[in-house]
Amino acid sequence: MPTVLRIGAFRFYFYSHEPNEPPHVHVDHGEATIKVWLEPVEVARSRGFRAHEINDILGMVGQHRTLLLEAWHEYFG
Template sequence: MPTILRIGPFRLYFYSHEPNEPPHVHIDRGEATAKVWLEPVDVAKSRGFRAHEINGILAMVVEHRPMLLEAWHEYFG
């Protein structure tokens, strides 16, 4: 489960056993978790985040999307 980025209380990471899925990132803050697709940026699933927090998470992913995609392709090939 490589951590790609930490932003404040958020941890962005990949599960190493998901190489056959489209590029995405998992985001945790405490007990809350989300899975966000990178192409296009959209929520795949979320548990524990409120709607306004999801909007902020999507904005954070959009801001760091080039780096996240690069990390995805470097890790999964």
């Protein structure tokens, strides 16, 4: 699970066994987790985050989308 980015207590990472899915990132904070598609930026699934936290995470993903997409394509080819 390569970690791509950390913002505060949020960890942004990929699972190495998901290369056949569209580009996405997983974000964890404590026990909460969310999977976010990168094209377009939207929630694939979420567990444990409140609505305002999800909106904040989507904002962070949107802000760092280019970096996350570059890391995705570099890792998965």
